[in-house]
Amino acid sequence: MRAVRYHEYGSADVLQVDDVERPTPAAGEALVEIRAASVNPVDVLFRTGEYGEVSLPSTPGGDGAGVVVSTGEAVDRFVEGDRVIVSGMDRAEGGTFAEYAAVPESKLAHLPEEVSFEAGGAIGxxxxxxxxxxxxxxxxxxxxxxxxxxxxxxxxxxxxxxxxxxxxxxxxxxxxxxxxxxxxxxxxxxxxxxxxxxxxxxxxxxxxxxxxxxxxxxxxxxxxxxxxxxxxxxxxxxxxxxxxxxxxxxxxxxxxxxxxxxxxDARPVRTPLLQRVVRLLERGDLTAVVADTYGFEEASQAQREVLAGGYVGKLVVTP
Ligand SMILES: NC(=O)c1ccc[n+]([C@@H]2O[C@H](COP(=O)([O-])OP(=O)(O)OC[C@H]3O[C@@H](n4cnc5c(N)ncnc54)[C@H](OP(=O)(O)O)[C@@H]3O)[C@@H](O)[C@H]2O)c1
Missing domain, CATH: 3.40.50.720 (NAD(P)-binding Rossmann-like Domain)
Known part of the structure; x- marks a missing residue:
């Protein structure tokens, strides 16, 4: 699969698209085909090394949305084909700037049909x-x-x-x-x-x-x-x-x-919070404003723009 990665800390230029092995979901995890990933400022701090060490090479992105393609053992609430919102992955668990991510069930919620992958990926x-x-x-x-x-x-x-x-x-x-x-x-x-x-x-x-x-x-x-x-x-x-x-x-x-x-970061079990967010989306009390979407090859540009600001809402990266 394709994944955005950095092999050393540094400027946005260290981001590159690599061919890597598709992850296998462990017990309690679902393999999610990522359709959209949120660009968060904290990813920039991880990439520069300011937020502490990560295991290199590292894939950015703690949030996203996509479709469950398989599940590990002991996954109760999600099955193949479910549209999901992903949030709160830590760097040891992999990143969402990738075609697939193995995501703990506790960091997933169902994404309603009427909410796009871009909006779901942006808002978690x-x-x-x-x-x-x-x-x-x-x-x-x-x-x-x-x-x-x-x-x-x-x-x-x-x-x-x-x-x-x-x-x-x-x-x-x-x-x-x-x-x-x-x-x-x-x-x-x-x-x-x-x-x-x-x-x-x-x-x-x-x-x-x-x-x-x-x-x-x-x-x-x-x-x-x-x-x-x-x-x-x-x-x-x-x-x-x-x-x-x-x-x-x-x-x-x-x-x-x-x-x-x-x-x-102190709230690793995200499902209840994500379910709240989904309810707000369903009620029309919350709309994810997606200001711009970038391809994997443009991930460096996306991370530059997130620091520059000047737009409303969120930037999203799609495979
Ligand atoms: N504690 C947590 O768990 C947690 C969770 C999420 C985020 N955060 C942190 O919270 C911060 C905001 O996150 P975010 O995702 O909302 O970032 P963001 O999307 O990049 O938004 C940054 C906001 O700051 C505004 N801004 C820029 N310069 C400013 C200034 N001098 N005074 C006041 N506002 C200014 C920007 O306005 P313009 O674009 O209009 O210039 C924009 O509205 C980040 O530092 C992020 O790492 C913490």
Whole structure:
């Protein structure tokens, strides 16, 4: 089978398409013919070596969608021919930038007929992350006011939709005017330019000066100070990336606010979360916006674009 691999850490140029042996599913695994794989920023960090060592050569991709072609022993819920969504594979389990992947049953959910492979492949991790942060950890409620940083991104575009569907007022940010217009159409009530020097004031003004009950932050070192300016008393910041700067204690006390981290790597059993995401897709509360699709030979370009940003939603790689 064909698989995108890198044999050494480095720039996007180290990615190449190799002919490799098709994996055999072990007990508890299904062999999935991958039709689409999500391009996630974390894959870039693995490729450069910044996210710790992986066994080389390595295939990128922890998420995707495809069709089950066979199963190992003790697989109960999936049979040959099932359309599936794959999410949360770790690098030791192989990657989804390949024609086939042997995937633990705990990282699979059924993909409804009406959801395309591209959409299913794109939404697993970002949908599960947004849902976990907003619903499970923060307990978002109808009427809450929420600031979602980076509503144009993968997690952000899912978070805007999930928060909006739960009845919250969503304030969010994006880098370009075009992206801001598109994110507005996903359900955000206010979309601001993250480069604006009056971002905190503008976000506060959008709440009539009251502040937000909840912030979803993806760059904590950069934004924690702003988060505390914008949070209402007793509010919560949920972080999916970054560390709490050491000097933040004073603001924390003043606002009686909390900061909590969400780390999906700590959630190896993904099926229940993926089933949630699928239900949101089925109800029309969540749509995966696929901004662009790349072939395996264009995987380097896809990984460059995911860092450059400037689009709304997700990039996808297909065989
Ligand atoms: N903790 C976890 O389990 C977990 C799970 C998923 C993701 N993550 C991490 O969370 C982060 C976001 O993931 P993602 O998949 O959503 O990435 P993504 O699709 O690349 O989105 C990045 C977002 O950041 C925005 N952005 C760029 N520069 C910014 C700035 N200076 N200020 C504010 N926003 C800015 C981009 O806006 P424009 O494109 O409009 O410029 C875009 O909306 C990544 O670091 C990822 O590794 C963590």
């Amino acid at each position: 991790n970002v949908g599960a992350t947004a849902w976990t942060a907003l619903e499970e950890v923060a307990g978002i409620k109808a009427g809450d006011r929420v600031l979602v940083h980076g509503g144009s991104g993968g997690v952000g575009h899912a978070a805007v939709q999930i928060a909006s569907a739960s009845g919250a007022d969503v304030i969010t940010t994006a880098g370009s005017k075009t992206a801001r217009e598109r994110v507005h159409n996903l359900g955000a009530t206010t979309v601001l330019d993250y480069e604006s020097e009056t971002l905190a004031e503008d976000a506060l003004a959008a709440t009539g000066g009251d502040g937000v009950e909840l912030v979803l932050d993806h760059r904590l070192e950069e934004y924690l100070g702003l988060d505390f300016e914008v949070l209402a008393e007793g509010g919560h910041t949920v972080s999916i990336m970054g560390h709490v700067p050491e000097t933040s204690g004073v603001s924390l006390y003043k606002k009686q606010a909390t900061v909590q981290a969400v780390q999906m």
